Amino acid sequence: MKITVDIDCTPAEARAFMGLPDFEPMQKRxxxxxxxxxxDAxxxxxxxxxxxxxxxxxxxDTGWFQDILRQGRK
Known part of the structure; x- marks a missing residue:
């Protein structure tokens, strides 16, 4: 036997039905x-x-660039 149940509800309604907390106000802040x-940045x-x-x-310090060029010649 196979039973299929389709529930049409919003995520907020599903959270309320299952007793889960509503984090929307915290997320908004x-x-x-x-x-x-x-x-500000x-x-x-x-x-x-x-x-x-x-x-x-x-x-x-432009010396680092000169050092790189010298190392490339060796």
């Missing part, structure tokens, strides 16, 4: 905090700021 942090990660951050160490 976490996403709002994440969005706030991302918006947007200026630090602009293309100009990243280029400046990446090129700064290279301009401080």
């Amino acid at each position: 976490a996403m709002e905090e994440l969005e706030k942090r991302m918006m 947007v200026d630090r990660y602009s293309p100009e700021a990243l280029l400046k951050m990446w090129l700064q160490p290279a301009t401080l």
